[in-house]
Amino acid sequence: MLFSTVMTRILVATLALLLLLTDISAQDKTIAERLGYPRDAKLLIVHADDLGMAHSVNAATIKAFESGLVNSGSIMVPCPWLSEIAAYARANPQADLGLHLTLTSEWTSFRWGPVSSRDKVSSLLDKDGYFRLTESDAAAQADPKQVEMEITAQIERARALGIQPTHLDSHMGTLYQNKALFEVFLRVARSQKLPVRVAKTWFSRADFLPSVLTQDDVYIDRVLDINPTVPPQEWARFYSDALKKLEPGVTEVIIHLAYDDAEMRAATADHPDWGAAWRQRDFEFFTSDTFRKLLQENQIKLITWRELAKLIK
Amino acid sequence: MLFSTVMTRILVATLALLLLLTDISAQDKTIAERLGYPRDAKLLIVHADDLGMAHSVNAATIKAFESGLVNSGSIMVPCPWLSEIAAYARANPQADLGLHLTLTSEWTSFRWGPVSSRDKVSSLLDKDGYFRLTESDAAAQADPKQVEMEITAQIERARALGIQPTHLDSHMGTLYQNKALFEVFLRVARSQKLPVRVAKTWFSRADFLPSVLTQDDVYIDRVLDINPTVPPQEWARFYSDALKKLEPGVTEVIIHLAYDDAEMRAATADHPDWGAAWRQRDFEFFTSDTFRKLLQENQIKLITWRELAKLIK
Numbered sequence: 071m072l073f074s075t076v077m078t079r080i081l082v083a084t085l086a087l088l089l090l091l092t093d094i095s096a097q098d099k100t101i102a103e104r105l106g107y108p109r110d111a112k113l114l115i116v117h118a119d120d121l122g123m124a125h126s127v128n129a130a131t132i133k134a135f136e137s138g139l140v141n142s143g144s145i146m147v148p149c150p151w152l153s154e155i156a157a158y159a160r161a162n163p164q165a166d167l168g169l170h171l172t173l174t175s176e177w178t179s180f181r182w183g184p185v186s187s188r189d190k191v192s193s194l195l196d197k198d199g200y201f202r203l204t205e206s207d208a209a210a211q212a213d214p215k216q217v218e219m220e221i222t223a224q225i226e227r228a229r230a231l232g233i234q235p236t237h238l239d240s241h242m243g244t245l246y247q248n249k250a251l252f253e254v255f256l257r258v259a260r261s262q263k264l265p266v267r268v269a270k271t272w273f274s275r276a277d278f279l280p281s282v283l284t285q286d287d288v289y290i291d292r293v294l295d296i297n298p299t300v301p302p303q304e305w306a307r308f309y310s311d312a313l314k315k316l317e318p319g320v321t322e323v324i325i326h327l328a329y330d331d332a333e334m335r336a337a338t339a340d341h342p343d344w345g346a347a348w349r350q351r352d353f354e355f356f357t358s359d360t361f362r363k364l365l366q367e368n369q370i371k372l373i374t375w376r377e378l379a380k381l382i383k
Numbered sequence: 384m385l386f387s388t389v390m391t392r393i394l395v396a397t398l399a400l401l402l403l404l405t406d407i408s409a410q411d412k413t414i415a416e417r418l419g420y421p422r423d424a425k426l427l428i429v430h431a432d433d434l435g436m437a438h439s440v441n442a443a444t445i446k447a448f449e450s451g452l453v454n455s456g457s458i459m460v461p462c463p464w465l466s467e468i469a470a471y472a473r474a475n476p477q478a479d480l481g482l483h484l485t486l487t488s489e490w491t492s493f494r495w496g497p498v499s500s501r502d503k504v505s506s507l508l509d510k511d512g513y514f515r516l517t518e519s520d521a522a523a524q525a526d527p528k529q530v531e532m533e534i535t536a537q538i539e540r541a542r543a544l545g546i547q548p549t550h551l552d553s554h555m556g557t558l559y560q561n562k563a564l565f566e567v568f569l570r571v572a573r574s575q576k577l578p579v580r581v582a583k584t585w586f587s588r589a590d591f592l593p594s595v596l597t598q599d600d601v602y603i604d605r606v607l608d609i610n611p612t613v614p615p616q617e618w619a620r621f622y623s624d625a626l627k628k629l630e631p632g633v634t635e636v637i638i639h640l641a642y643d644d645a646e647m648r649a650a651t652a653d654h655p656d657w658g659a660a661w662r663q664r665d666f667e668f669f670t671s672d673t674f675r676k677l678l679q680e681n682q683i684k685l686i687t688w689r690e691l692a693k694l695i696k
Contacts, residue, residue, distance in 0.1 A: 125493070125649040150463040154492035154649065179467035180438070185512065187500040198543065199498065230511065333646035336438040336467065
């Protein structure tokens with residue numbers, strides 16, 4: 071073997087090793103690093119769900135956006151107050167607004183149904199022609215092809231109204247209920263080049279997630295949300311403690327804003343969980359000086375889905 | 384000719400004449416007389432439109448029903464708050480509730496669409512998939528076959544939710560815009576054995592009405608409704624004057640009730656006519672002691688569509 075041949079082979083092998091190491095390094099990069107922040111940065115998206123559902127939700131969320139402390143939200147296209155929030159989106163094109171893809175209609179006094187023709191998405195509907203009340207029932211009955219048609223129709227309707235969504239998520243988590251629905255969700259999101267709400271911390275409870283996601287998908291580290299076991303008087307303490315203990319990386323705190331007014335009380339009648347008073351408490355905490363100070367004192371930086379969307383190839 | 388033959392012929396002719404006179408007499412009977420009241424009775428239906436549209440509408444109208452002074456109303460089946468008013472209807476089967484058949488979605492922040500599959504009633508929809516904004520545009524574009532499908536679907540949906548309608552009318556009068564639509568409306572109403580809102584006084588402005596209606600149809604003498612030329616401070620005076628001058632026969636006063644609250648202000652934003660303050664004024668007058676006294680002092684008796692429906696053969 072000639073010396074030059076040996077040298078060439080060594081050179082090629084070294085290059086291959088370097089490429090491999092670079093690739094491992096890229097894979098090793100945290101989502102914070104991919105966004106251009108240090109590995110130990112604490113990055114937070116403060117995300118209000120359910121826009122378009124009711125006027126009370128729209129009004130409280132827009133007020134919270136104006137505070138600068140709530141900086142992201144997602145819109146329910148099938149809901150009656152879509153036009154009001156679409157007008158806001160057109161007037162505020164910099165706002166970080168995604169779509170809260172909707173396949174359930176969970177309140178009993180106040181309901182909605184599909185954007186698609188009802189006869190084409192019958193597996194999504196209850197006997198009264200509305201979406202089903204619960205995410206488990208919706209997921210159990212849904213034909214994935216009809217889900218794909220309906221969520222695509224919701225995205226198209228939003229775009230037709232001048233909404234340019236920065237991300238997608240799923241009302242009541244229906245699209246994370248099983249692998250078939252999540253595959254539909256991800257396929258639609260990829261075709262739209264939009265990130266979906268997925269947290270690494272969910273991998274343990276939804277074991278199909280890592281098998282469907284690839285390196286090219288953009289997802290966050292964790293989600294923080296309050297739950298019905300927290301009594302009302304502990305609301306601020308729950309969030310304060312969570313923010314003080316916030317780990318590095320990208321966290322999304324999912325909140326539900328509205329006023330505790332006549333419309334919202336009637337809409338959520340007999341459902342204290344995620345009800346009118348719950349949403350007023352979220353509004354009060356996330357527009358408070360307490361929250362502003364917690365962000366400062368704990369070096370928490372607010373980011374949006376708009377930044378995450380830029381990582382999508 | 385035999386004497387007996389002549390007598391038989393005279394008898395037959397007399398009987399025929401008597402039958403003819405009886406028939407003329409039946410035709411001559413006023414609607415008040417057909418209901419069993421004297422010809423000079425002043426009979427009034429106090430009718431609240433737009434139930435189901437918004438929580439504020441439902442809440443104010445139910446409150447007004449409880450006063451006993453507002454005694455009839457009609458429900459918009461395609462609207463988001465249908466379930467709330469359907470629950471009221473089931474709990475109050477004696478209530479005089481009809482259907483306010485809906486083919487328009489007139490507000491811009493807050494919208495609704497058909498009960499039927501969208502692809503089957505495309506002539507009724509705007510580019511965003513909602514009903515059109517105005518009754519004239521809706522009527523100009525509507526395919527009567529699609530109208531028949533949609534209003535039948537609205538009646539079926541209402542019945543499925545436990546509403547037993549006592550009468551039918553048409554939101555924003557779309558179904559009175561031309562003869563073809565009115566024929567559809569009347570055909571559906573007859574098949575359901577339900578009276579429709581038609582007033583004799585409308586015959587002059589919608590000349591197709593008498594040609595479509597027959598002796599078997601049940602209709603009232605006149606409708607009383609306020610209009611945007613009346614300034615807010617003249618509201619009570621307008622209604623008071625009209626009630627003092629009320630003519631004998633059956634009159635329906637068509638009112639629009641809601642509270643002047645955040646939901647209603649947002650729903651009717653930029654539309655003072657039939658807006659939130661308008662509806663609060665109607666609520667205040669028609670639940671007032673002034674109205675109660677006017678009824679007493681002017682010998683006005685409240686009746687409902689339920690009584691009129693009994694005249695249908």
